[in-house]
Amino acid sequence: MGQIMTTVSAATSREILDGEELLARCMGNWDFALRVLGKFRARLEADVADLDQALGVQDWDLLARLAHRIKGASASVSALQLRQRAAELEHAARARRVAELSTCVERLRHESNRLVQELSVLELDACEAR
């Protein structure tokens, strides 16, 4: 497990995913942490797709709700940057700062892609470590 932890820290910048904090929140259970990350990733990809739709139909409440959920889930897996991007989007959507919204969604998507890529590397490493 320590070995995997080292891999996480090396491969992933702490701002993208704080593996140590995540592991602590998973009570040191790395298998469980990986399962949670899998769930998180699937949810994230679906929610990001929904963001575009909400933006398209100008449903700002839905946009805020989706951003809020992404924020919560990111916080739970210690994806700090993504959490920040989601918080910004949620805030802008609630305040109806409509002009900023597509930029916010774009920035969130960018961070989401970066994270998903890191997660793929991580999953690969975890498989090899077995």
Place this chain on the structure above:
Amino acid sequence: MNPASKLMRVLVVDDDEVTAAVLEHSLIEFGYDVTVAHNGREAFQLIRSGEIRMVVSDWCMPEMSGLELCRRIRERSGGAYVYIIMLTSNSRTQDVVEGLNAGADDYITKPFQPEELQVRLRVGERVLSLESRDLTIFALAKLAESRDPDTGAHLERIREYCRIMAQELVRTGETGEDLDGDFVHMMYLTSPLHDIGKVGIPDQILLKPGALTDDETEIMRRHTVIGGETLDALVAAHPEARFLLLARDIAWTHHERYDGSGYPRGLAGRAIPLCGRIAALADVYDALTSKRVYKDAMSHEAAREVICEGRGSHFDPRVVDAFLRRDQDFHRLQRALADPPTPVAALS
């Protein structure tokens, strides 16, 4: 943890399944029985089932928010108190005040830290156990008193005697059992319930002034089993209320004897829970030193003699030693709490 007791059930409410899963995992690790709901409406339905004692709820959810859920829970009439911890990503004072006003007991900022969560849950358990403890003991003690022919200050004396012996045993540590100050307090709280089973004994036997026949004695002895079984049912309904385990054991075993010649099960030695061994001595000392219709009160010295004779046969030698070391306290209490000659004092 007593294997017979159920785990406390905690409801996790979060529309974000990732957070819900992480919370659920932590709570199971902490030893709770966990149910998950993904929105307030579903949560409220589950709470109405009456099995949920604690709720850890997200604040911001579609359909029914955590705040609304809080209000709905508090608006219910009847049902046991449900302890609510709110999870919030915004820890602004305004929100916290609003949450507490809605009836939340505590709040935690997201993302949660497991240690913090565990501490908050322990606080909740403590609040719940105090609540049910006070309510239950009050109700039960009243019931016991209403049926116990040994009225007056009997229950008051018993709990004082039990406390003295428990204190002494904790102080010396010679029982070899893991006891703490809480044990002393719990003995004090629960020992008045020792004869609770007498509520199930028919009046003509319970209140009979003369000696009982063999059959009647047999029935009278059943108060131990009735009390034990009644409290055991309460243990199942209130697993968080640790005092009920003690109360149950006392009711069941306070007429057992150290050498195995007691009732109802003829348990011997350490098979009799310590609380039962303590209550047995307290009960006998009180019976000896109290006046009854059919007998005079024995002096403290004579009662001490009787108890010494029972050391190792009727009573646990360590409990007798604790009694002997504190026998002046017994004597003082026995005089201070002696039943008044007329019942006038009871009216004040």
